[in-house]
Amino acid sequence: MNKHGGYFGEEKNKVIDFSVNVNPLGPPKKLVEFLRENLECIVRYPEIDGSTSKRILSEYLDIKIDEIILGNGATEIIYLFARALKPEKVLIVEPTFTEYRRAFELVGSKIYSFIAQEKDNFQIEIDSFIKEIHRINPDVIVICNPNNPTGTFTDKERIQPVLKEIANTETILFTDESFIDFVDNDSYISLINEFPIFILRSMTKFFAIPGLRLGYGIGNENLISKLNNIKEPWTLNALALQAVPILLQDEFYKKEVIQWYRAEKEFLYNELKKVSFIDVLESRGNFFLCRLNGCNSMDIKKSLLKKNIYIRTCEDFCNLGDRFIRIAVRSHQDNITLIEVLKKL
Amino acid sequence: MNKHGGYFGEEKNKVIDFSVNVNPLGPPKKLVEFLRENLECIVRYPEIDGSTSKRILSEYLDIKIDEIILGNGATEIIYLFARALKPEKVLIVEPTFTEYRRAFELVGSKIYSFIAQEKDNFQIEIDSFIKEIHRINPDVIVICNPNNPTGTFTDKERIQPVLKEIANTETILFTDESFIDFVDNDSYISLINEFPIFILRSMTKFFAIPGLRLGYGIGNENLISKLNNIKEPWTLNALALQAVPILLQDEFYKKEVIQWYRAEKEFLYNELKKVSFIDVLESRGNFFLCRLNGCNSMDIKKSLLKKNIYIRTCEDFCNLGDRFIRIAVRSHQDNITLIEVLKKL
Numbered sequence: 001m002n003k004h005g006g007y008f009g010e011e012k013n014k015v016i017d018f019s020v021n022v023n024p025l026g027p028p029k030k031l032v033e034f035l036r037e038n039l040e041c042i043v044r045y046p047e048i049d050g051s052t053s054k055r056i057l058s059e060y061l062d063i064k065i066d067e068i069i070l071g072n073g074a075t076e077i078i079y080l081f082a083r084a085l086k087p088e089k090v091l092i093v094e095p096t097f098t099e100y101r102r103a104f105e106l107v108g109s110k111i112y113s114f115i116a117q118e119k120d121n122f123q124i125e126i127d128s129f130i131k132e133i134h135r136i137n138p139d140v141i142v143i144c145n146p147n148n149p150t151g152t153f154t155d156k157e158r159i160q161p162v163l164k165e166i167a168n169t170e171t172i173l174f175t176d177e178s179f180i181d182f183v184d185n186d187s188y189i190s191l192i193n194e195f196p197i198f199i200l201r202s203m204t205k206f207f208a209i210p211g212l213r214l215g216y217g218i219g220n221e222n223l224i225s226k227l228n229n230i231k232e233p234w235t236l237n238a239l240a241l242q243a244v245p246i247l248l249q250d251e252f253y254k255k256e257v258i259q260w261y262r263a264e265k266e267f268l269y270n271e272l273k274k275v276s277f278i279d280v281l282e283s284r285g286n287f288f289l290c291r292l293n294g295c296n297s298m299d300i301k302k303s304l305l306k307k308n309i310y311i312r313t314c315e316d317f318c319n320l321g322d323r324f325i326r327i328a329v330r331s332h333q334d335n336i337t338l339i340e341v342l343k344k345l
Numbered sequence: 346m347n348k349h350g351g352y353f354g355e356e357k358n359k360v361i362d363f364s365v366n367v368n369p370l371g372p373p374k375k376l377v378e379f380l381r382e383n384l385e386c387i388v389r390y391p392e393i394d395g396s397t398s399k400r401i402l403s404e405y406l407d408i409k410i411d412e413i414i415l416g417n418g419a420t421e422i423i424y425l426f427a428r429a430l431k432p433e434k435v436l437i438v439e440p441t442f443t444e445y446r447r448a449f450e451l452v453g454s455k456i457y458s459f460i461a462q463e464k465d466n467f468q469i470e471i472d473s474f475i476k477e478i479h480r481i482n483p484d485v486i487v488i489c490n491p492n493n494p495t496g497t498f499t500d501k502e503r504i505q506p507v508l509k510e511i512a513n514t515e516t517i518l519f520t521d522e523s524f525i526d527f528v529d530n531d532s533y534i535s536l537i538n539e540f541p542i543f544i545l546r547s548m549t550k551f552f553a554i555p556g557l558r559l560g561y562g563i564g565n566e567n568l569i570s571k572l573n574n575i576k577e578p579w580t581l582n583a584l585a586l587q588a589v590p591i592l593l594q595d596e597f598y599k600k601e602v603i604q605w606y607r608a609e610k611e612f613l614y615n616e617l618k619k620v621s622f623i624d625v626l627e628s629r630g631n632f633f634l635c636r637l638n639g640c641n642s643m644d645i646k647k648s649l650l651k652k653n654i655y656i657r658t659c660e661d662f663c664n665l666g667d668r669f670i671r672i673a674v675r676s677h678q679d680n681i682t683l684i685e686v687l688k689k690l
Contacts, residue, residue: 006390008397026388036381042556043371045351052353072417072580079577099578106575211387211583230451232424233444235417237582238556 007310015305016334019312021148021179021287023208024330025260028253031207031246035239046238049231053244057216060248061189066221069228072235074178074202074215077227079103081174081198081217084226087139091132093124094318096144097176104140112136115319121281122150122289126158130165141166144176146185149317149326151283153185163195171196172223178202178215181254182261182286192220205286206257207247214240261286265329271339272327278342287328289314296322300345307341352655360650361679364657366493366524366632368553369675370605373598376552379591380584391583394576398589402561405593406534411566414573417580419523419547419560422572424448426519426543426562429571432484436477438469439663441489442521449485457481460664466626467495467634471503475510486511489521491530494662494671496628498530508540516541517568523547523560526599527606527631537565550631551602552592559585606631610674616684617672623687632673634659641667645690652686 006020047053050070058065071077082103090109092100093116101111114132116122124143133141141162146153159173166173175188177199191197198219204210214236217227265283272280272288279291292300297313304311311327314320329335351365392398395415403410416422427448435449439458446456459477461467469488478486486507491498504518511518520533522544533542543564549555559581562572610628617625617633624636637645642658649656656672659665674680 008392020390022388022390026385032384035387036384039377039381040371042380042554043367045365045367045555046558047353072582075577075579103577209387210390210579213391213579213582232420232448234420234555234558237417237558237585239584240582 011308015308015310016330016337017310018327018330018334018338019310020210021285021328022205022210023182023257023286024328024334025208025257027208028247028250030250030253031209031243034246035243038242039239041238041242044238046234046236046241048233049228050236050241053236053241056245056248061218063189063192063218064221067192067218067224069217069224069231070236070241071215071217072237072240073204073210073213074176074200075099076235077200077215077217078176079106080227080231081200082107082109084230085140085172089136089138090140090142091136091138092142093129093144093147095122095150095314095320096142096317097148098316100142100144100174100176109140112138113318116147116150116152118319122147122152124152124154124158126161130161133162133165133171137169138171140172140174142174142176144178145188146179146183146283146285148179148285149287149289149312149314149320149324151281151285151287151289153183153284156186156188156191159188163191163197167195169196173197174200176200178205179285181206182258183284184258185284189218192218196220198223203244203247209243212240212243213237214243261329264332264335267332268327268329268335268339271335272342275339275342277345287326290325290327292323292325297325298322300325303345304341309338309341356653360653360655361675361682362655363672363675363679363683364655365555366630366673367550367555368527368602368631369673369679370553370602372553373592373595375595375598376554376588376591380588383587384584386583386587389583391579391581391586393578394573395581395586398581398586401590401593406563408534408537408563409566412537412563412569414562414569414576415581415586416560416562417582417585418549418555418558419521419545420444421580422545422560422562423521424451425572425576426545427452427454429575430485430517434481434483435485435487436481436483437487438474438489438492440467440495440659440665441487441662442493443661445487445489445519445521454485457483458663461492461495461497463664467492467497469497469499469503471506475506478507478510478516482514483516485517485519487519487521489523490533491524491528491628491630493524493630494632494634494657494659494665494669496626496630496632496634498528498629501531501533501536504533508536508542512540514541518542519545521545523550524630526551527603528629529603530629534563537563541565541568543568548589548592554588557585557588558582559588606674609677609680612677613672613674613680613684616680617687620684620687622690632671635670635672637668637670642670643667645670648690649686654683654686
């Protein structure tokens with residue numbers, strides 16, 4: 001099982017955790033108040049498949065209720081998708097989140113990697129990618145978009161040739177949009193009935209509620225029904241289900257968060273650029289992949305932890321080894337602290 | 346997917362729900378206060394596999410930490426067990442909870458039923474059972490104990506011949522003890538290193554927190570490691586994990602609940618006995634299976650719903666058809682209301 005997922009050491013309350021890609025502004029106040037007042041909902045079973053919340057979400061996204069499936073975090077959906085489709089061949093665009101590989105390996109899929117190159121700043125080189133798709137003829141292609149940990153984003157225009165390539169085949173494009181809300185990125189949602197696309201979403205990163213576990217998947221009705229056929233009952237807890245309408249209604253929070261990120265990302269990016277041993281990569285997510293020059297990630301991690309700062313090393317990501325770290329955008333004060341410490345290392 | 350799991354109709358707040366087997370006294374006050382004060386834990390990822398809570402639980406149960414696995418409700422563990430073992434042949438003691446069958450069918454197991462007979466008040470007839478085990482040679486035997494929906498309990502002494510039968514074989518006894526805490530029943534936990542037993546537990550029924558999702562499995566280290574190898578990360582939400590120590594410490598609540606149930610179960614049992622068209626069966630759980638005489642369960646359900654009372658029909662349980670209903674023990678006032686309405690039907 002994954003060894004990352006945040007700092008859980010003894011100094012938990014002292015350590016500033018740059019390793020988790022969660023909105024540092026905290027959850028909407030309305031949500032916390034609502035949950036506090038509605039805690040009693042835990043005395044009832046949650047709806048088996050969260051129908052009420054699913055309906056509200058489908059209306060918000062302007063898709064059919066049968067084009068959506070809720071998950072106990074996005075993670076449930078990754079594993080459920082793998083089990084529902086049991087694809088023979090899966091092509092994963094690497095380096096990326098490691099749970100895709102594990103989920104598909106568990107159902108016996110043969111995994112192929114398309115490695116986005118460092119020299120291309122980890123952007124997918126579309127021509128080579130299409131050649132690989134043609135050569136391998138995978139049942140599923142996995143793209144995390146924006147990609148964790150590289151921060152790259154493949155927009156609708158750039159992905160078009162890939163979509164055309166798979167349009168009349170059995171290949172499904174599995175796109176993880178868990179980090180899409182932080183930046184004004186254009187989702188593939190509008191394409192689900194035109195192309196064989198499955199979209200994974202998380203509500204816990206943007207709304208800062210990873211402890212609540214809330215994600216969903218979107219696809220055409222036929223695909224979603226395959227997942228529903230094997231879905232386990234009662235996987236979403238009652239509080240997560242109750243949170244859905246509260247979160248969707250909070251337009252003010254959403255605008256505020258996006259605006260704040262725009263400024264703070266720029267600040268952190270520019271400051272990281274000034275750190276002598278770091279090459280910071282541009283990012284369309286809420287985190288930065290940083291190449292280290294003349295030092296290795298484990299040493300940096302240790303040194304920072306002595307200063308109560310925790311970062312994500314990237315040794316488990318394909319091809320990144322010990323030369324990269326990932327840094328989430330945190331509060332302005334936390335970011336300043338990080339930069340000050342980095343500069344003194 | 347299961348169609349039951351409580352009443353979710355429009356009159357949700359008016360209807361008294363006798364269909365869910367959850368403690369009607371509500372969760373420990375200490376827990377609700379604690380969660381209200383610690384709601385902020387939702388801004389952090391839960392521990393990937395809930396190690397801290399698992400350690401506390403293992404100390405409480407006086408077993409090793411590697412003999413336990415936490416689940417997003419008991420349901421996660423049922424499906425995880427099935428996937429980890431992918432047993433060829435599974436023998437299920439019926440009538441019982443339907444999720445076992447679904448979980449094992451999803452991994453391709455061949456399902457055999459041992460049907461506990463109505464004439465035996467649904468007690469397992471041990472001699473015939475052993476003959477069946479011998480004949481089928483199943484990889485897994487499933488017993489729900491106390492059994493949902495029959496309320497029967499097979500104690501350690503009665504199960505001994507079965508355990509001896511499977512002692513030196515590859516057969517594993519999967520025992521669901523989700524309802525064991527309500528009555529002074531003797532768990533099989535002490536037997537896990539002597540016999541090939543896996544035990545499933547729920548913390549949400551007794552502690553009245555089904556909306557929070559919290560269950561666990563117990564078995565020898567080898568068996569638990571098989572489940573851990575394929576367990577998905579972050580399945581338990583942060584509030585459920587935080588609840589563990591609070592619930593375990595609350596000895597007062599536990600004593601009070603057991604004492605209250607003893608009296609209230611007796612009251613409801615005696616009152617149900619007086620209803621002319623009902624034969625109520627004795628129960629070692631917190632619910633009663635009732636045989637209907639001269640009427641069918643759907644009609645009774647409809648009539649009761651007109652009076653804002655919801656019950657569990659049993660058409661999906663093996664062999665019970667439309668002649669049985671299941672009634673949970675609710676608050677004294679609710680039970681009186683039910684009895685009054687039943688008597689007037």
